[in-house]
Amino acid sequence: MDDDLVNKLKAKLKNMKEEAQKRRELTKIQKYELKKKIQRENYHKKKLESKERISKKEPPLENSNSSEVLPSVLPKKNTLKIKLGPYTAEENQSTSATTRADKNCPKEVQVKNIKRKVKVNNEEQRKxxxxxxxxxxxxxxxxxxxxxxxxxxxxxxxxxRKEEGKLTPIMQKNTREKKRQRKKWTENSRAYRLKKNQQGRLEKIIDEKTSPLSSSTSPPxxxxxxxxxxxxxxxxxxxEYKKTILDLRxxxxxxxxxxxxxxxxxxxLSKKKRKQSRSPSPNTNVKNILRQTTNDIKKKLLFSECLVKEIKAKAKDSNEVEKNILGACISSSIYKKYRVQSEATSIVSRHILKKHLKSQINHVKKRQLRTQQMMSIRRQIENFFLEDENTIPAPGKRDTITKRKITKQKRYLTTTLKILYKKYVxxxxxxxxxxxxxxxxxFYVLKPRVSNRDTCLCIKHENVKFILQKLHYFKIVRSKIPSEVIRELVCNHKDKNCMYRECQSCKNKKCHLANEELSARVTFYYEWKSRVEERKDKNGKEIxxxxxAKERISCSVQDLVKKIxxxxxxxxIHEYNIQHHFKKIKQLRQNIxxxxxxxxxxxxxxxxCKYSNEIQSVHFGASKPQLSLHTGVIxxxxxxxxxxxxxxxxSDQLCHKPYAIWAHLQPALELATKLISGLDTIHFISDGPTSQYRNKINFFLITYFGKMRGFKKLTWNFSEAGHGKSSADGVGGSLKKMADLAVSHGNDIMCAKDFVHVLHATNPxxxxxxxxxxxxxxxKFQDVVPLSLKSIKGTMRIHQVLWxxxxxQKLKFKYLSCFCEDCSHYELCEIVYPKNDNDDMILDKNYEIENEIINNIPVNSPDDSVLSKKSRQACSKTSINKMW
Known part of the structure; x- marks a missing residue:
């Protein structure tokens, strides 16, 4: 009976192996169809078994799981029935039960039944x-x-097949075929190992199930x-321990x-260092040789004797010139130092040796003398180049140059090197x-370049510098740098009272002419001056x-002292205002x-504007327009x-007047409102040209846009004249470089719209x-400005406007910037603008209003510009409060 059971289990194992092999080869749809078929067969089989048990009244089998019922992978050909028409009630019930249990039933199974039959039959034939x-x-x-x-x-x-070329060895295949073949071998090996593991597990399960003694193993x-x-x-x-021991060993x-x-x-290394620290003398070498073995001493002495003998033999047959050359080779002070000069005289005469020793000493002395002369000439040339007539120092603090860890201020040549050479000689x-x-x-004396020149200098500083250079030449002042001269004239250059000449101890300090002989001496100096010239335009009309221009002015030394x-x-005052402005702006940034x-x-x-490629008439003509760039940093x-x-x-509009400025400022105010939540205070910082920012129209527009935008506080701070360079200038330079680079890459920029589009495309x-x-x-902004505005006396003194x-309706003006809350520092005046157009502007009683433009505003200022008739009519008919 046991043999029969073993045979049955073996047959079942064989069927299971065949079933597993078959399932691996089936596609997804075929697997699903086979699964459903097996479920239906199991269902009918169970139903029949239950009917038989009920008829025979037998109890159900123990441990009867559906997994133990192992039907064949595929039924026989005559048992496979696929109906195209409706199922019977029993079949319909079984199929609906199975399909409801599985929600992932693919659509192809539900529709294409005929194709399923063909696939299963093909698979049977392959099997x-x-x-x-x-x-x-x-x-x-x-x-x-x-x-x-x-x-x-x-x-x-x-x-x-190899000889015919049908079977190619792997070493003769290319890299891709080798990779494909090795991958195939790896997959086959993996499948083989998996198959063996499954067979081993199944055999183990069968042995445990079929062995009669599996429940009670014998003690032995x-x-x-x-x-x-x-x-x-x-x-x-x-x-493992042996491997660990071997690794540790x-x-x-x-x-x-x-x-x-x-x-x-x-x-x-230590031995080499000891040798390098002291170079051994000949005596030390001899002692070291004597300490060594006898063979070494014999070789050294034998070599020296052979060398001396060979030199003597050559010296006998040589002429006088060759003897001199030989004497120059062996003549040295080292022979005299170690007292072996007599040994050298056995080769050449003593006279030749002495002659060459003297020539060597003279050569060393001449070389030392030549070096000393060259050093003195170098010092003379350096002092010559340091004279202000020949070179001028660079003004900037960063205009330095470093060579061999020596840093010097740059100096630029005043003329060519050839002219300076003739002057030096x-x-x-x-x-x-x-x-x-x-x-x-x-090394710090350089040739000047056009790019190194300064083009945005302050006229006040330059005129004072011209005079101080000349006074320094006559030794009237100690320095030609204005800041150093200021420190000598005041107690404290950072104190307002001293710089405004309100200090009692230093307000009377001046430059004095100590040498009376120089007072009548005539000299000259340079000065930047502005003048009005009459010229004719293209139509012949005088304008x-x-x-x-920089003019040369001749005067006496005494007049020059009086001028300074x-x-x-x-x-x-100008110098203090510069320091004060930068100091307050720095504090404002830190404490904002x-x-x-x-x-x-x-x-x-x-x-x-530029084209990427231009014809000659466009490049040299006036066909290219210009764009106005208003730059800033928030x-x-x-x-x-x-x-x-x-x-x-x-903008394509080149107007720089106040209403144009506020048109440019609207996007910046919108951007600031997005960046800062709860924005209620803005501090504007700009330079102070009266044609743009510092004038009566801009003062009025500050009050107008402050109300319109709903801000709590506005300040406008003007830098000192000639010192308005800031970070905003760097933004403009960067944009122009990007635009020129885009043009060089084939883009055309001929209007403001092109400028914005090209830069957005090329620099995202x-x-x-x-x-x-x-x-x-x-x-739109020009129509806001009324015609009844009046100028304020002392506009150029204003450095801060507070609203x-x-x-x-009120504006407060200060001659220096101050950001204290509700302070009265540096107050200049206050004005109150009228609420209605017919009222007059009210000025503080300590100050006056001029109907005309004050003298220190330039000719092209917007304060004296005349509005068009259309603007006048718009301002007269429309109230200011109803413009927006």
């Missing part, structure tokens, strides 16, 4: 063919002689299994070798060559043009509140960190915000 081949292989392996002949035939067949066999397990564990542990050996290597390296009567003169020029003393009071913003603005130089705080955002507004990651201003925006929402 039968594989089974047939497998049986043939097993039969062949059982017969050893037949299997040997088969293997020999296969070898000969493979050899023949259990003891044997325990001993085997213990032995196996101890063998594994021994193997190997590591110890490697570390020992490394330590020995480093020890030898250290000994060699005439003055010092030197006979050096021009090349030597150029070679010995100090007046204001021109600024007259300039100093205003110049000291979260609801405030600083907007630093300035007009950049107009950008000339500073604000988020938390405790100061942030900034650069922006630029671009740029952090500068670009805005386009249309021309109709300017007219608050508490009194929106």
């Amino acid at each position: 039968k063919a594989r089974e047939k081949k497998r049986r043939q292989r097993e039969k062949r392996r059982q017969n050893i002689e037949a299997y040997t002949k088969y293997t020999e035939r296969e070898k000969e067949r493979n050899k023949k 066999e259990a003891e044997k299994n325990s001993r085997v397990k213990t032995k196996r564990t101890s063998t594994k542990n021994y193997r 190997k590591s110890l050996k490697t570390l020992g070798q490394r330590a020995e290597r480093y020890k030898k390296r250290y000994n060699r 005439d003055q010092l009567k030197s006979k050096i060559s021009f090349s030597t003169f150029c070679r010995l020029r100090p 007046k043009v204001r021109i600024t 003393n007259d300039l100093f009071p205003k110049f000291l 509140s979260s609801g405030s913003a600083i907007i630093n603005i300035d007009f950049s130089e107009n950008y000339g 500073y604000f705080k988020i938390g405790d960190k100061l942030h900034h955002q650069s922006f630029t507004t671009v 990651q740029s952090k500068i915000k670009l805005f386009l201003i249309e021309e109709n925006e300017f007219d 608050k929402s508490d009194n929106p």
Whole structure:
């Protein structure tokens, strides 16, 4: 009975293997169909078994799971029935139960039943063919002689196929084919191992199920299994410990070798260092030789004797010239030092040796003398180049140059090197060559370049500097730098009272002429002056043009001293205002509140439009328009960190008047409102040209837009004249470089719209915000300005304009910037604008209003510009309060 059970289980195992092999080869849809078919068969089978048990009244089988019912993978051909029409009630119930249980039933199974039948039949045929081949292989392996002949035939067949080129070895394949073949081998090996593992697990399960003694193993066999397990564990542990010991021994050996290597390296280096620290003398060498073995001494002495003998033999047959050459080779002071000169005289005569020794001493002395002369010439040339007539120092603090860790202030040549060389030869009567003169020029004396010149200097500073240079030449002042002269004239150059000449101890300090002989001496100095010239335009009409030029003025030294003393009071105020402005702006940035913003603005130089390729008439003609760039930087705080955002507004309209400025400012105010939550205070910082920012129209527009935008506080801070350079200028320069680069890459920029579009396309990651201003925006803001505005006396003294929402019609003016809350520092005047157009503007009683423009506003100021008739009519008919 046991044999029958084993045979049944073996047959079942065989069927299970075939079923697993079949399932691996089925597609997804076929697997699903097969699964449903098996479920239906199991369902009917169970139903029949239950009916039979009920009829026989037998109890249900124990441990009867559906998994133990192992039907064949595919039924016989006559048992597979697929109906195209409706099912019977029983079949319909079974199929609906199975399909409801599985919600992932693919659509192809529900519709294409005929195709399913064809696929299953094809798979049956393949399975039968594989089974047939497998049986043939097993039969062949059982017969050893037949299997040997088969293997020999296969070898000969493979050899023949290789010769014919049908079977290519892997080494002759290309890289892709090698990779494909090795991947295939790997997959086959993995499938084979998986198959063997499954077979082993199934055999183990069958042995446990079928073995009659599986429930109670005999004690000897259990003891044997325990001993085997213990032995196996101890063998594994021994193997691991042995491997660990071998690894540790190997590591110890490697570390020992490394330590020995480093020890030898250290000994060699220390020995080499000792040798290098003191070079051994000949006596030391002789002693070292004598300490060594006899063979070494013999070789050294033998070599020296052979050398001396050979030299003597050559010296006998040589002429006088060759003897002199030989004497020059062996004549040296070292022979005399170690008292072996007599040995050298045995080779050449004493007379020749002395002659060459003297020539060597003279050569050394001549070389030392030549070096000393060259050093003196170098010092003379350096002092010559340091004279102010020959070079001028660079003014900037960063205009330095470093060479061999020596930092010097740059100096620029006043003329060419050839002219300076002639001047040097005439003055010092030197006979050096021009090349030597150029070679010995100090490294910090440079040739001037056009790009190195300053083009935005302050006229007040430059005029004072011209006079101080001349006074320094006559040794009337100690320095020609204005800041150093100021420190000598005042007690404290950072104190307002001293710089405003209100200090009692230093207000009377002046420059004095100590040498009376110089008072009548005539000299000259340069000065930047503006004058009005009459010229003719293209139509022949005379026009007046204001021109600024550097003029040479001749005067006596005494008049020059008087001139500088007259300039100093205003110049000291000018210098203090510069320091005060930068100091207050720096403090404002550091202490700015979260609801405030600083907007630093300035007009950049107009950008000339360009084509990527131009014809001659366009390039040299007046066909290319210009664009107006209004640049700025917004500073604000988020938390405790100061942030900034650069922006630029671009327009085809070149107008720089106040209403145009506020048209450019509207996108910046919108941007600031988005960046800063709860924005209520803005501090504007700009330079102070009266044609743009510092004039009566801009003062009125501050009150207008402060009310319109709903701000609580506005301040406008003007820098000192000639010192308005700021971060906004850098934004304009950066944009122009990007635009020129875009033009060089084939883009055309001929209007403001092109400028914005091209820069957005070519620099999408740029952090500068670009805005386009249309021309109709300017007219809208121009109509806001009334005609009844009056100028304020002392406009050029105003450095801060303050507006608050508490009194929106009132403006406060200060001659220095101050950001204290409700302070009265540096107050200049206050004005109150009327609420109605018919009322007059009210000025503080301590100040006057002039109906005419004050003298210090330039001719082209908007204060004296006349509005058009259309603007006048618009202002007269429309109230200011109803404009927006």
